[in-house]
Amino acid sequence: MKRFALLLLCAAFAWPQVATKANAGYKTKEGRDSVAKTLDAPNRDKTQKPEDIVAALNIQPGMTVADIGTGTGYMLPFLSRAVGASGHAIGEDIAADFLDRARAKLSEDKLSNVQLILGTETDPKLPPSAVDIELVLDVYHHFDYPAKMLAHLAEGLKPSGHLVIIDFYKRDRPDHIRLEREDVIQEIEANGFHLLEKRDTIGNKQYLLEFAKR
Numbered sequence: 001m002k003r004f005a006l007l008l009l010c011a012a013f014a015w016p017q018v019a020t021k022a023n024a025g026y027k028t029k030e031g032r033d034s035v036a037k038t039l040d041a042p043n044r045d046k047t048q049k050p051e052d053i054v055a056a057l058n059i060q061p062g063m064t065v066a067d068i069g070t071g072t073g074y075m076l077p078f079l080s081r082a083v084g085a086s087g088h089a090i091g092e093d094i095a096a097d098f099l100d101r102a103r104a105k106l107s108e109d110k111l112s113n114v115q116l117i118l119g120t121e122t123d124p125k126l127p128p129s130a131v132d133i134e135l136v137l138d139v140y141h142h143f144d145y146p147a148k149m150l151a152h153l154a155e156g157l158k159p160s161g162h163l164v165i166i167d168f169y170k171r172d173r174p175d176h177i178r179l180e181r182e183d184v185i186q187e188i189e190a191n192g193f194h195l196l197e198k199r200d201t202i203g204n205k206q207y208l209l210e211f212a213k214r
Helices: 002-012 029-039 044-048 050-057 076-083 096-109 146-156 181-189
Strands: 064-068 088-093 114-118 131-137 157-168 193-202 206-213
Touching: 029 096, 044 050, 050 076, 050 131, 050 157, 050 193, 064 076, 076 088, 076 096, 076 114, 088 096, 096 114, 131 146, 146 157, 157 181, 157 193, 181 193, 181 206
Parallel strands: 064 088, 064 131, 088 114, 131 157
Antiparallel strands: 157 206, 193 206
16 A cells, blocks of 8 residues: 555656746746747847857758747747758747747748747647757756656657757856756756767857757
């Protein structure tokens, strides 16, 4: 009986919400509106350096690239241009109002090779085995259920596809970032991936990690 109770307790905590603090500002429409202003800030190109990020991804024309947690779609124009007319970009987010903003941006920029997907906290809802590169920019620390998300991200990748994490160092944002970089590597490798490349600096004082499916 005690063993059964222990199994129930373990099951209850098998998929904990681990990013509660980082996600606090996203829980309400007002909070997301405030976040959207920073995502679309006029000076973001100077700090985020999106062209450098695209170059680091080594995107080739004709590829399918997914922007996981796209928010208001900031990276989508850059990814759209990189994959070209024969390629495909996907913007995924779990907030429908963020996707509404992204949709307006796509319409304004006349980007016809971009698809938007409404995912969930545990599943980005990507088409299976369809994506060459999954970009997780400033978003991994927002994953409430990293094991489940990583499992579904693996399902969305082509056999030769790569998962790319770009995120902040915990030392720079200790109250917001959940894990140190090396712990991020350990967590992702424990969930079906292996590390291919590690860069110390990219974008807005961030690091880059590139993984393939094991």
